[in-house]
Amino acid sequence: MSTLTVRKLNVDLSKGFERYWLAGDVYRTAFMNALSMSFPLGEQMFIDSVRAVPLETLPDAALRAEVKDFVGQEASHRFVHQQYNNQLARQGYDYTLEPSVKVRVGRIARLPVLDRLAITCALEHYTAMLADFVLRHPGFFDGADPQMRTLWSWHAAEETEHKAVAFDVYQAAGGGYARRALWYLHVSVIFWLDTMRQTHYNLARDGQRFKLANWASAARTWFGRRGLVWNLLKPGLDYLSPRFHPWQHDNRALLGMWLERNDDSFRAIGSTPS
Known part of the structure; x- marks a missing residue:
């Protein structure tokens, strides 16, 4: 029996959203938009890497069920973020x-299955850490467009819910510590370099790179009292432990709280067929 639920988000992005939808904060909007731009390609890569392991080779029936729902959740994220990104394109972003990312994804697809899974595990850890931040600090979205706030919170909830699936598949397929740790170090550099570069491009599109207010927002976002650096540093380093497992950081209470308080924001659509 899977512990995951595939959900359809009750958000309609067809009418678009404000250019600086995150409470008028130019930097935070540019940063979140940069993350969204990377998701459709990334989430398809996650789906493909997990599907590269035949379900019948996984000894745990519960894990086999969770793989199916992991695919369903990631496919939903891919679809919604593509609608989001279409609106960004209409705004000129x-x-x-x-x-270059498409070329990189193509190269990853030709790697051995365990390497593909290790890369997916590393990126899933980053999405899980960012998801925990979103659920733990809802004030980050104070003043945001309500639909965008719902979209990001829903994505965070489901990333939390399935944060161990790729990791468990990797271990079940025979993946070891050294491969996992080395790919994580590599992925960490690429992930943040790409995100910062795209954020820079988004700011440059509006001539906003050198405005003091945006530098101040960036400093608060990363190094403020509830900044991303302080929230990501310890869990980011924890991944390098040979004994690491994603549910060692058990934040299911945050997930349950969001699902209970926002049950009108989505509807369950069940499992995805294999």
């Missing part, structure tokens, strides 16, 4: 890194 291009995913500048898309050609």
Whole structure:
């Protein structure tokens, strides 16, 4: 029996959203938009890497069920963020890194299965850490467009719910510590470099790179009292432990709280067929 639920988000992005939808904060909007731009390609890569392990080779029936729902959740995220990114394109924001990322994803697809899974585990850990931040500090979205706030919170909830699936598949397929740790170090550099570059491009599109207010917002976002650096540093380092497992950081209470308080924001659509 799977512990995951595939949900349809009750958000309609067809009418678009404000250019600086995150309470008028130019930097935070540019940063969140940069993350969204990377998601459709990334989430398809996650789906493909997990599906590269035949379900019948996984000894745990519960894990086999969770793989199916992991695919369903990630497919939903991919779809919604593509709608989001379409609106960004209409606003004149291009995913500048898309050609190089497509080349990189193509290269990853030719790697051995365990390497593909290790890369997916590393990126899933980053999405899980960012998801925990979103659920733990809802004030980050104070004043945001309500639909965008719902979208990001829903994504965070489901990333939390399935944060161990790729990791468990990796271990069940015979993946070891050294491969996992080495790919994590590599992925960490690429992930943050790409995100910062796309954020820079988004700011440059509006001539906002050198405005003092945006530098101040960036400093608060990363190094403020509830900044990302302080929230990501310890769990980021924890991944390098040979004994690490994603549910050692058990934040299911945050997940349950959000699902209970926002049950009108989505509807369950069940499992995804294999």
